[in-house]
Ligand SMILES: Nc1ncnc2c1ncn2[C@@H]1O[C@H](COP(=O)(O)OP(=O)(O)O)[C@@H](O)[C@H]1O
C-alpha cells in the first residue's frame with residue numbers, strides 16, 4: 037500500500053520531465069477533451085437532472101411544518117446540488133465512465149507493448165500518454181460540473197412545479213435567497229482537484245498493468261474504486277480546509 | 282555491430298539473465314533462440330534499454346548505451362527500430378499514421394517527404410494499398426508487416442524483432458523471415474531476431490545464440506547447430522519431428 041503510493045508519486049514526477057514540444061500536447065489535449073466531454077455529457081446531464089428532481093421531492097417530503105416557507109426547499113436543493121451532488125457524485129460517475137476507460141485503454145497499450153514501442157522510440161510514454169488525459173480532465177470536468185449544477189436545479193424546478201410542491205416564483209426566490217458566491221468557487225476548486233485525482237489514479241493503474249486481458253479488467257476496476265475513495269477523502273479534507281471558520 | 286558484455290538481470294531476487302555476452306554482426310539477422318521463458322525477451326529488452334540490466338554493458342558500434350550521456354542515449358534510440366511480438370501498432374491510428382509516427386515525433390521532415398517515405402516502406406513490406414486501414418482490420422501477418430514498416434521508416438541502423446513469426450502460418454512465417462533478412466542486407470542494419478521457431482533458425486540463421494535458463498550456452502551458425510554436443514540445445518532443436526528425422530539420416 038505504502039509502496040504503491042510511493043510509485044504513484046514517482047509516476048506523477050515523470051509527467052513533467054517532458055521532452056515533446058508543446059505543439060504535440062496541444063493537439064493531444066484537444067483530442068482528449070473532445071472525447072471526455074462528448075463521452076460523458078449526456079450521462080452527467082441525465083443523472084444530475086434526476087438527482088435534482090429527487091432532492092426536491094425528498095426535501096419537500098421531509099418538511100412537514102407549515103411554519104417553514106416553501107422557498108426553503110429550493111434553497112436546500114441549491115446547496116445540496118452545487119456543493120455536493122454536482123462535484124462529488126458526478127466525480128463518481130466520471131470515475132466509472134472516464135476513469136475506467138483511461139485505465140483499460142492504457143492497460144491494453146501496456147500488454148500489447150504499445151507503451152514499449154513509444155519508449156523504444158525515445159518518447160517519454162508517461163508524459164506523452166498521461167499528461168494530455170489529466171490536462172483534458174481538469175479542463176472538462178469543471179464544465180461538466182457546471183452542466184450538472186444547471187441540470188440539477190432544472191430537474192428540481194420541473195418536478196417541483198409540475199407536482200405542485202412549489203410554485204415557480206417560490207423556487208426561483210429560494211435559489212437566489214441568501215446565496216453565497218463562494219459556494220460556486222468551492223465547487224469549482226473541488227472539481228479541479230477531483231478531476232486530477234480520478235485521471236491520474238486511473239492512468240497510473242492502467243499504465244502499470246502487468247499480464248493479459250484479465251489484468252486489464254482488474255486495473256480498470258481498481259482505477260474506479262481507488263479514484264472514488266480518493267475523491268471522497270479529498271472531499272472531506274477540502275470541506276475541513278475551506279469551509280471551517 | 283552490437284556488443285553485449287556480461288549482462289545480468291534479476292527480477293525480485295530471481296535471476297533471469299546470467300552473465301550473457303555476445304556479438305551481433307552488421308548486415309544480417311542475428312538470432313537469439315531458446316525455449317519459452319528462458320529470458321530471450323528480457324535479453325532483448327536489456328539491449329534496447331527497456332529494461333535496465335543489473336550488471337554489464339551494451340555497445341552500439343562502440344558507444345556504451347547505459348554509461349553514455351543523455352545525448353548518446355537519445356542518438357542511439359533514434360537509430361533503433363523494433364518489431365514487437367504482436368506488432369504493437371497504435372490501435373487508434375491508421376496504418377499510414379502508425380508508420381509515419383516515428384517521423385512525426387522524431388524528425389522535422391516536411392509532409393510530402395514523410396508521405397513518400399511512408400509509401401516507400403509500405404511498398405517494401407508488400408502493403409501498397411493498406412494506408413487507410415485500421416490495425417483491427419488487419420490479419421496477423423499484415424500487422425507484422427506494418428510493424429516492420431514502422432520499425433524501418435526512420436532509417437535505423439539497428440533492427441530488433443521479438444518473435445516475428447509467432448502466431449503466423451508457416452508460409453507467412455517464411456515470408457516475414459525473408460523480408461527481415463533482405464531488409465537487413467539492403468540497408469546494412471545490425472538485426473537481432475528472437476525466435477523459438479526452428480524453421481527460422483534453419484532459414485536465416487547465419488549467426489545464432491542459444492539461451493538456456495538465462496545463460497548463453499552456445500553460439501554458431503545453422504550449419505554447425507546439429508553437431509554442437511550441447512545436450513540442452515539438442516533437446517531444444519530435436520524436439521521438432523522434422524529435425525529429429527534429419528538427425529537420424531545423418
Ligand atoms: N518485468 C518483469 N518482472 C518480473 N519478471 C519478469 C519480467 N519480465 C520477464 N520476467 C520473467 O522472466 C522470465 C523470462 O521471460 P522472457 O524473457 O519473456 O522469456 P522468453 O524467453 O519466452 O522471451 C519469465 O519467467 C518471466 O516471468
Ligand SMILES: [Mg+2]
Pocket residue numbers: 321322443444
Ligand atoms: Mg518472449
